[in-house]
Amino acid sequence: MINKIAASVADALGDVSDGATVLIGGFGTAGIPNELIDALIAQGARDLTVVNNNAGNGEQGLAALLKSGQVRKMICSFPRSADSWVFDELYRRGAVELELVPQGNLAERLRAAGAGIGAFFSPTGYGTELAQGKETREIGGRHYVLEHPIRGDVALIRAEGGDRWGNLTYRKAARNFGPVMAMAAARTVAVVHRLADLGSLDPECIVTPGIFVDRIALVEHVATRAGGVRQDAKGRAA
Amino acid sequence: MKLARRSKEELARLVAADIPDGAYVNLGIGQPTTVANHIVSGREVILHSENGILGMGPSPQPGEEDYDLINAGKQAVTLLPGGAYFHHADSFAMMRGGHLDICVLGAFQVSECGDLANWSTGQPDAVPAVGGAMDLAIGAKQTWVMMDLLSRDGHSKLVRTCTYPLTGLRCVKRVYTDLATFDCTSQGLRLVDAAAGLTAADLSNLIGFAIR
Numbered sequence: 001m002i003n004k005i006a007a008s009v010a011d012a013l014g015d016v017s018d019g020a021t022v023l024i025g026g027f028g029t030a031g032i033p034n035e036l037i038d039a040l041i042a043q044g045a046r047d048l049t050v051v052n053n054n055a056g057n058g059e060q061g062l063a064a065l066l067k068s069g070q071v072r073k074m075i076c077s078f079p080r081s082a083d084s085w086v087f088d089e090l091y092r093r094g095a096v097e098l099e100l101v102p103q104g105n106l107a108e109r110l111r112a113a114g115a116g117i118g119a120f121f122s123p124t125g126y127g128t129e130l131a132q133g134k135e136t137r138e139i140g141g142r143h144y145v146l147e148h149p150i151r152g153d154v155a156l157i158r159a160e161g162g163d164r165w166g167n168l169t170y171r172k173a174a175r176n177f178g179p180v181m182a183m184a185a186a187r188t189v190a191v192v193h194r195l196a197d198l199g200s201l202d203p204e205c206i207v208t209p210g211i212f213v214d215r216i217a218l219v220e221h222v223a224t225r226a227g228g229v230r231q232d233a234k235g236r237a238a
Numbered sequence: 239m240k241l242a243r244r245s246k247e248e249l250a251r252l253v254a255a256d257i258p259d260g261a262y263v264n265l266g267i268g269q270p271t272t273v274a275n276h277i278v279s280g281r282e283v284i285l286h287s288e289n290g291i292l293g294m295g296p297s298p299q300p301g302e303e304d305y306d307l308i309n310a311g312k313q314a315v316t317l318l319p320g321g322a323y324f325h326h327a328d329s330f331a332m333m334r335g336g337h338l339d340i341c342v343l344g345a346f347q348v349s350e351c352g353d354l355a356n357w358s359t360g361q362p363d364a365v366p367a368v369g370g371a372m373d374l375a376i377g378a379k380q381t382w383v384m385m386d387l388l389s390r391d392g393h394s395k396l397v398r399t400c401t402y403p404l405t406g407l408r409c410v411k412r413v414y415t416d417l418a419t420f421d422c423t424s425q426g427l428r429l430v431d432a433a434a435g436l437t438a439a440d441l442s443n444l445i446g447f448a449i450r
Contacts (some may be wrong), residue, residue, distance in 0.1 A: 027289040027326075028312040030305060053326075080367040081312070088365055100366050103288060104330030104373030111327040124334060124373045127407040143407075172323055173289050174306040179325040207325070224305040228312030 004166040004215050005195060009035045012189050012217035016045040016154055023110065023150075023181040024052040024062060025157035028081075029227030031174035033191050034061040035219045036156040041065055047072045051110070051150055053103060053177060055079035055087035057227035063087070071096055075150065077103035081228040102130060105147050107180055113149035114183025114212070122147045152185030159208065159216075162192035163199075166213030167206045174224065175207065182212040189214060193221035242434045243416040251276045253342060253384060253414050257283055261339040262332075264288065264374055267311045269384050270342040286338055288370040290329045293321025310370065330370070333377030341378035343371065345385045345410075347400045350447070352410040352422035354383065355402035368405075375406035387415035387444065394445040396420065396427060417441065426450060 006012035013036055016022065022040070026032030032052075041064060048071050055074050056063030063086040065071060074096055079087050090096040101109070102124045112120055121144035125131040135146040157178040159168035168190055170178060182188045190208075195218050244252070246269060254276035257263055264286045265271050274296065277283050285294040287309045294309060295316035303314035317323075332338055345356040357371045358364070375381050385395055396413065413420045418432040418441050427449040429438050442449050 028305075028308055030289070030308055078367045078369040080365040084365075091365055092363070098366070100368055102368050102372040103326070103370040104334055104377070107326035107330050108334075122334070123376050126376070128372060128404045130368065130372065170323070172304065172306040172317075173287070173291055173308060175323055175325050176289050177326045180327045226303070226305050226312070226314070 003164045004210065004213060005164050006215045006217045009039045009191065009217045009219065010042065012036070012191075012215040013039040013043060013156075014187075014189075014215070016040060016043055018045050019047045020045060020153040021049040021051065021151065023152035023155040023185050024050055025155070025176065025178040025181050026062075027053050027173070027176040029057055029061070030172075030224050031158045031176050031178055032061045033156045033158040035191050035217070036189060037061050037065050040156070041068050041070070044070070046070050049073045049075065051075045051106070051152065053077055053106065054081065054228065055084055057081060057083045059086065066090060066096065073097040073099065075099045075101060075106070077101055077106050082230045083228065100130060106150070107177065109147055109150040110177070110180040110184040112147075113151040114180060117149060119146050119148045121145065150184065152181065153187065155181040155185030155188040157181055157188065157190045159190045159192045161194040161196050161201055162190060162213075162216040163196045163201055163210070165198060166190075166210030166216060167201055168192065168208040168213060168216075169201060169205055170207050179208050182208045187214045188212055190216045191219045192216050193219065241417060242436070244433050246272065249384060249414055249416060252419070253382065254278070257340060259283070262286055262292070262337065264333070264338055264341040264378065266341065266343040266371075266374070268344045270344060271309075271311065273342055273384075286329075286332060287315070288329055288374070290324050290326060291315070291317065291321065292324070293318045295321070330373050330377075333370070333373045336377065336379055338378040340380045340382060341374045342382045342384055343374065345383045345395065346402045347395050347397050348383050348385075348410050348413050348422065349397055349400050350422060350426040351424060352408045353400050354381070354405045354410050355400040356405050358403045360403050371405050375409045380411045381406075381409050383410050383413045385413070385415055387417040396445050398447055417444070420449070
């Protein structure tokens, strides 16, 4: 019997090797799998390449992973925000490498990895410094830049509902990078807020089919906090 | 010369009035976001947010914020009836694939032929960040810019050639500024309209080169 439901978040995460590429879902704080990131900090893998749209907010989640010194390189589109002081400090003293990728190219490079595409020509970034050194081609009168897939050794994502086959549903805009990252990694681990009996998730509403998912773990639903914006003393967006 | 500037609110109203009914629109972070407040009721304009929302609605009431439902600037928003959620690859396919009708962006500089610089001032000590700016600039059917015509130190932000790092080449169609509105064309800047009392010659003097 297939059962992808793990007994704990740490069991779901399993072993992550030093030097691994870790895809972490989320945009700002929406969809960030904080429980899995905490488990990764406890597990202790080092020299990681981490892919996320941003580079951590406040002191939690990805910011805590960066602060732990386990990350060698960030691949992201927007590392700078009102509360990204952990990354800012590491970057300014040269303690973390940064590959800056336009957000749509980031999503499509992940999708390409999941879809078995060798590389693709994107019009985004043509003629800019982010395309420097990359192969270009004119196709049908338009200029394109050759972009390569980003494959993960492991993807860590947050979903809403899940079943023992690994089928996933999402909540609102917390979906963001989850579906493409789930496809793009050798091993995908999801935290969910609701475990459903097999057959009880509406098949029309399953966004990530279980073929893309290896392990899931149940975590308590805690409302996502504001992040990436200025906050008052109570942690509310100001 | 005392300049009769259009206020930020007037400018947002002008941009909103030029967005056709039924358009799919992405409003960039900052000044462009305020355009949403001026789309008059009764018109249907569908707002896109890069993080996977079509049919984005206004800010929620205080206390009603749900931070799984945020805009590109990470502020809490709402979803209108008929709205939809989707993943990031689909969201950027909407831009890159030419499905979005209009995006409105801020800018550091725009060249007369429509080159855009809005993601980096090139300062070596700054943490670079690009987000969706490059995808939006070249993806939407029309890219409009909203900005002050002059920088704080009085230099024109409309230029012959951008000196800041580029976001996209020849991608801006229209520039709305506090002093005038222009179209960027292969033959240079074309004046669309100007704030009260300003002539094309006045604007040409401020910008530093000829306009049509």
